[in-house]
Amino acid sequence: MNRSTVDVTFVVGYLAVAIGLLVARSNPATTYEPSIYTGTPMITWVTFAVALAIAVGMALTCRGREQALGIGLGAITVTGIVSLPVIRNYRFAGMGDALTHLGWTRDIVAGELAPHELFYPAIHSIASVFHYAGGIPIERALLFSMVITFVPFLIFVPLVVRELTGPSMAIGAAAIVSWMVLPINNIATHMGVHTNSNALFLAPVVIFAVFAYLRRRATIERLPLGLSPFSLLVVLSGIGLLLIHPQQMVNIVVLLGAISSVQYIVRRRSDDHPILDHPTMYAHTIVLGVVFGLWALSNERFRDALLILVVGLLTEDVGSGAEVDQRGSSLTEIGGSLGELFVTMFLESAIISLIVGVFVLLVWLGRTRLAPEAKSLVNYLAISMVPLTGMFVVYFVGTPTMAFRQLGFIAVLLTILAGVAISRGVGTLSNYVSRPGGTAIAALGLSICLVLGLMTVFASPMIYDPGQHVTDQKFSGYESGFEHADEDLPHAGMGYDPYRYDHGLNGVEGDGTLSGATVDSGTVDSEAFEDGDYADAYNGIDYYFIMTQYDITRELGVYQELYYSEDTLEEFERSPEANKVISNDEFRMYVVSSTE
Structure with a gap:
């Protein structure tokens, strides 16, 4: 050449x-x-x-x-x-x-x-x-x-x-x-x-x-x-x-x-x-x-x-x-x-x-x-x-x-x-x-x-691992959720623990309850959630349930409803136990009331 x-x-x-x-x-x-x-x-x-x-x-x-x-x-x-x-x-x-x-x-x-x-x-x-x-x-x-x-x-x-x-x-x-x-x-x-x-x-x-x-x-x-x-x-x-x-x-x-x-x-x-x-x-x-x-x-x-x-x-x-x-x-x-x-x-x-x-x-x-x-x-x-x-x-x-x-x-x-x-x-x-x-x-x-x-x-x-893109709306949803939530209620994710977002938004060097997080958090039990026991899906107490577009893509699209089904999520939306408190295109948060 x-x-x-x-x-x-x-x-x-x-x-x-x-x-x-x-x-x-x-x-x-x-x-x-x-x-x-x-x-x-x-x-x-x-x-x-x-x-x-x-x-x-x-x-x-x-x-x-x-x-x-x-x-x-x-x-x-x-x-x-x-x-x-x-x-x-x-x-x-x-x-x-x-x-x-x-x-x-x-x-x-x-x-x-x-x-x-x-x-x-x-x-x-x-x-x-x-x-x-x-x-x-x-x-x-x-x-x-x-x-x-x-x-x-x-x-x-x-x-x-x-x-x-x-x-x-x-x-x-x-x-x-x-x-x-x-x-x-x-x-x-x-x-x-x-x-x-x-x-x-x-x-x-x-x-x-x-x-x-x-x-x-x-x-x-x-x-x-x-x-x-x-x-x-x-x-x-x-x-x-x-x-x-x-x-x-x-x-x-x-x-x-x-x-x-x-x-x-x-x-x-x-x-x-x-x-x-x-x-x-x-x-x-x-x-x-x-x-x-x-x-x-x-x-x-x-x-x-x-x-x-x-x-x-x-x-x-x-x-x-x-x-x-x-x-x-x-x-x-x-x-x-x-x-x-x-x-x-x-x-x-x-x-x-x-x-x-x-x-x-x-x-x-x-x-x-x-x-x-x-x-x-x-x-x-x-x-x-x-x-x-x-x-x-x-x-x-x-x-x-x-x-x-x-x-x-x-x-x-x-x-x-x-x-x-x-x-x-x-x-x-x-x-x-x-x-x-x-x-x-x-x-x-x-x-x-x-x-x-x-x-x-x-x-x-x-x-089988959707991208971990964090959007403005997701950050905004979590920020509002942490800022305005009742401090006595924990935050529960759909297969993803929200405490990492608390780290990203509020820092790690806090006096919180979990790894430096300032909020109590965890994930719901997928089997209880699928059975319709929404209130009992997280230790039988009142809690905030967080659902993001990432969660929906992973559970419904990638995992093909292996742990959470679309029908269950639709029923959850209509459930009297769940009250939506924050919503945008990428983030939704609900207050779930326990049966106790």
Whole structure:
């Protein structure tokens, strides 16, 4: 392809993504959207597809400046997709932990909470700066923070692979795999204001600092006390990760511990090995481990989480088996299956894992032509998978949610290794077909996986989890409900506990009754509600019943009336026991009188 053709192709690609973003911006969300995919105009997705198709081809076939432009095009497009809640003017996105993070940010802005009093204050602090400096609403500031922490993932994955090995094919392949956003699984990691998930996207920054320290000799630019600037970069980036979320910093400490162990063993047993030329990671492992220990053990939240994990390991009823069986049976009742859900959510991850697994096995068997230096770095990452996977198993037995967060970090390492694995695979394939043919096959396979990955970046009914779009009307309904309600009556949701909204609206640092909430809250018993025992569906007392458009979409549309039926909700509307007190297009609240 000649230079002018390449330039025209890039113009088309960048123009396409610009048009897609402008169209998305011109069509803001005006009501609750169960799926941001269907809510976003089709022309946006068409232009994004054109841009990504060009980016994939250029990232794999070009070198130097042209490859950088191709990777940049893909990164901008994927960042645009991740930024759609901001671009399309969502009031907020996220109805679980995100609302609690919103509440903590409100507390910081109001001066009721100092950032250092939080276990992981970075996201909240960044949002506070946006709020103060730009005068933007706190909700939008948090969405900006989510995008800002995502971008380094797209930048540093190819940079890490460039440090690991030289071929441009590996760098391009790694960039494409990073666009799949494998760390997001929508079980315990989410694309939104979720600090554990946000921290995953900063992990490649620390890994890049580690590889830079191992490979580059800072003989000229020394710091005082003989410190290397790369050494300092490892520590500072690790501490930065700690402030976003400590669990992912623990994984970095485990990674450094694995590298240190390999270095120690090689130094004891070999006199001629590339690892002998690497500076040791002993000090970094100890320093970051001590920093984490001092930070974590002084925090009550960490101690409580550790206690929950231990209890989960020692008891039979806190584990994954019963939860998986229950969800599997529920999916079957609405016409789905765990197998179908796995294919939808994890097929591309499974394919990438298989490719990386075969590649690592070939490296250990000595069947690859990797340079000794690159092989050593691959071994560092591959061997670290052993303790990291062991932690996944422990979490899976004790607290399954933590296990899938652990899986997110493992996916970060798989993303990095996948670039090298695919590059070597294309080289092997070229022995049987031409080099362009091997590259075309790789481009096709990666494109399919890219589509599968981007289809599940956000929650949607396709994975039986409607989007958690929070509209102005929903916020307004909850705000009025909390402000004007009788303080003696609890608030009950339809399968969703309203206390998270109390966090988001009123802050977390209150003297409330539940996790810092200022109202008593819970959920109604679906079986009693379906039987028409509305008054007895919540502990046999008077209560406020809250129904939102999200609840109706989830229960009637996605769950297909598995727990609540449309007929029951219509009967409830006519029931003398229920009196509507607040109503708008997205929110309804009723006073339900008990029979006592």
